[in-house]
Structure formats: structure tokens, C-alpha cells
């Protein structure tokens with residue numbers, strides 16, 4: 001099963017992607033997580049990506065596309081994967097389609113987790129991320145059972161710089177300009193499915209599994 005999660009920043013697609021990856025035993029590939037781990041490890045890629053991420057901008061396609069295409073060639077991707085945060089531009093989507101076509105493959109579904117803009121800013125101010133393993137929580141919708149600490153690794157939780165309100169506004173406008181056109185792109189391929197992301201997390205998950213198991 002090869003899936004793409006689409007949706008605005010803060011729509012909850014990362015949380016859903018992790019749940020789907022666990023249920024169907026496929027790798028969860030998040031470009032945001034890959035960039036953040038590069039930043040944490042002080043790599044050259046991390047240094048370059050951070051310049052864009054801190055401003056709420058997209059990391060250039062040149063730094064992003066090959067990274068993902070190489071990742072998809074690894075052994076654990078043989079039986080499928082879920083892409084979270086990639087593609088985010090039409091050129092990225094075209095590069096993905098072309099790389100898969102070379103191997104006679106295609107994506108099964110692009111799932112759009114749809115949440116109105118009004119809900120996004122308030123949601124993101126409640127988001128918390130682990131400084132250790134990158135796990136994400138929400139103070140209202142998905143709190144850590146350990147309060148201010150990560151349930152998984154026990155490290156402190158913080159509001160990520162790119163989740164601060166001023167950066168969120170920028171990320172939303174970047175989303176509408178550069179990422180939203182993918183909805184039409186995957187609609188045209190006949191693989192777009194839309195779920196109402198404003199529902200409680202478990203209902204969103206149920207709606208997605210219903211699509212995958214139809």
C-alpha cells in the first residue's frame with residue numbers, strides 16, 4: 001500500500017500517518033522529520049533546510065526530491081509506505097510520479113485531511129513536540145500521559161519554532177499557493193480521497209481505514 005497524506009500544516013496528517021503506519025506495518029516517511037533530525041545532528045542538509053523552515057518557507061525541491069526518491073528505494077519500502085509532508089509542490093509530485101513509473105509502480109491513494117484555516121492557527125498553538133524523539137502531541141486533542149514530558153522517551157515537550165502563530169500564518173499561505181494544487185493533481189489521477197479532519201482524531205482514523213479497506 002502506497003499512500004500520500006495531504007493537508008494543511010496542523011491538519012493532523014502526521015498523527016494519522018503514524019497511526020496508519022503502525023496499523024498496516026509500513027514505514028512512515030516524513031520529510032519534516034528527516035529535516036529535523038538533520039538539524040539536530042548538525043548536518044549540512046540540516047543547516048540549509050533550517051534557513052527555510054524557520055521562516056515558514058518550503059525547503060527547495062533540489063534538496064528534497066532526491067532525498068525521498070532514494071528513501072523509497074530502500075528495502076523496507078518494498079511492501080509500501082506512507083508519505084507525510086511530501087510531495088508539497090507540483091514539481092515534487094511530478095518527480096515522484098516519474099520515479100515510480102520507471103519501476104512500473106504508482107501511488108494507491110492521496111488522502112486529503114481537510115481542516116478549515118480558522119481551526120488551524122488555534123490547533124497549532126496547542127501542538128507540542130518532543131525535543132528527543134520528535135513525537136507530537138496536542139495539549140487538548142492528544143495530550144501526553146506524562147504531562148510536559150514525552151510519553152515515548154521522557155524528554156521535554158516544546159512548541160516548535162515553526163508552530164508559533166506568526167510562522168503558522170506564513171506556512172498556511174505557502175500551503176495554499178504551492179501545496180493545494182496537488183489536490184487537483186491527484187484528483188486528476190483518480191486517487192484523491194478527502195476526509196473531514198475537523199472530527200475527533202479517532203473518527204478521522206476510522207474514515208481513512210474505511211477508504212483503505214473498501
Ligand code: AMP
Nearest residue numbers: 031032052053057058059064085086088
Ligand atoms: P512538517 O513537519 O511536514 O510540517 O514540515 C516542517 C517544515 O519542513 C515545512 O514547513 C518545510 O519548511 C519543510 N518541509 C517538509 N517537507 C517538505 C517538502 N516536501 N518540501 C519542502 N519543504 C518541506
